[in-house]
Amino acid sequence: MQAAHKQWQKLILQWGREMRLERGLSQNTIAAYTHNADDFATWCIHLCPPKTPTAVCKEDVEGFLLELYERGTTPTTQARTLCALRSFFSHLVEHELLDNSPTEGIHPPKAERPLPDTLTIEEIDAMLSTIDLSEPSGHRDRAIVELLYSSGLRASELTSLRLSDLKWDDSILSVKGKGSKWRLVPMSGEAMRQLRLYLSCRAQFATSDSQDSLFLNQRGGTLSRMSVYTIVSRAAERAGIAKSVSPHTLRHSFATHLLEGGADIRQVQELLGHENITTTEIYTHLNTSHLHNIIDSLPLSHSKK
Numbered sequence: 001m002q003a004a005h006k007q008w009q010k011l012i013l014q015w016g017r018e019m020r021l022e023r024g025l026s027q028n029t030i031a032a033y034t035h036n037a038d039d040f041a042t043w044c045i046h047l048c049p050p051k052t053p054t055a056v057c058k059e060d061v062e063g064f065l066l067e068l069y070e071r072g073t074t075p076t077t078q079a080r081t082l083c084a085l086r087s088f089f090s091h092l093v094e095h096e097l098l099d100n101s102p103t104e105g106i107h108p109p110k111a112e113r114p115l116p117d118t119l120t121i122e123e124i125d126a127m128l129s130t131i132d133l134s135e136p137s138g139h140r141d142r143a144i145v146e147l148l149y150s151s152g153l154r155a156s157e158l159t160s161l162r163l164s165d166l167k168w169d170d171s172i173l174s175v176k177g178k179g180s181k182w183r184l185v186p187m188s189g190e191a192m193r194q195l196r197l198y199l200s201c202r203a204q205f206a207t208s209d210s211q212d213s214l215f216l217n218q219r220g221g222t223l224s225r226m227s228v229y230t231i232v233s234r235a236a237e238r239a240g241i242a243k244s245v246s247p248h249t250l251r252h253s254f255a256t257h258l259l260e261g262g263a264d265i266r267q268v269q270e271l272l273g274h275e276n277i278t279t280t281e282i283y284t285h286l287n288t289s290h291l292h293n294i295i296d297s298l299p300l301s302h303s304k305k
Contacts, residue, residue, distance in 0.1 A: 004051065007052045012037050033087060034084075040064050119243070130235050145232060153175065155225045207219070209221070228247055232245060252283070255272060255283045
């Protein structure tokens with residue numbers, strides 16, 4: 001059992017290093033994938049006899065997925081686990097430790113994709129109005145909410161922004177998204193105004209170690225994703241919004257409002273940094289009342305009496 005454990009540990013570590021250095025995956029993705037692989041490794045080690053990575057067969061993978069199902073894990077988690085195991089065993093095949101991946105021919109469970117919550121313009125305005133601008137952190141928080149909504153950024157993209165990423169002359173942001181892929185995102189006039197107000201008092205947060213980070217915490221360090229989540233959720237709570245609101249809710253709202261305003265889905269895909277357009281297409285199913293209003297406004301939709 002100890003020998004099997006060491007082999008799993010060694011190969012998962014090598015695989016994680018390759019994902020980071022050669023494939024450029026985000027730290028969050030790498031952490032999720034290695035966690036899934038570690039979980040599978042623990043399961044294999046406790047088989048009788050214990051299974052090493054190079055001894056795993058298709059039936060082992062299917063057995064583990066059944067185990068996840070019996071644990072009550074969601075289809076999404078099961079599918080992500082299979083995706084992680086495919087990546088791990090593909091790594092072993094590429095390095096000629098296996099002839100074929102034991103994940104071949106295994107299909108993930110179909111998961112229903114939940115429609116994300118969105119906010120109305122009035123709800124977003126209500127959130128912004130609750131932020132206390134008498135404090136330096138108020139200008140920072142206001143700029144954060146404005147930027148999350150008007151540029152559709154992920155929380156991780158916002159916290160990784162640098163001062164040098166602000167292209168004032170062109171009113172755009174240079175954003176580093178998933179997979180270390182860069183994209184250019186327009187800034188609204190209001191977001192730029194709030195950013196300038198924040199930057200006028202950023203020095204009150206900054207220290208000699210702050211460097212080029214755009215959004216800083218009270219100690220001068222880079223603001224964390226959890227802090228951004230707290231800023232957004234507390235603003236929604238103060239505004240009396242009953243929905244569960246996160247930075248991603250603002251991103252969903254940005255995409256939905258763009259499509260409602262007539263933007264092309266390909267444009268929205270580019271602004272959001274989605275690699276696959278099917279990810280963006282979920283927004284075409286949102287807010288059906290808006291579509292009904294459009295249909296009802298057509299001349300042929302009015303019955304003649």
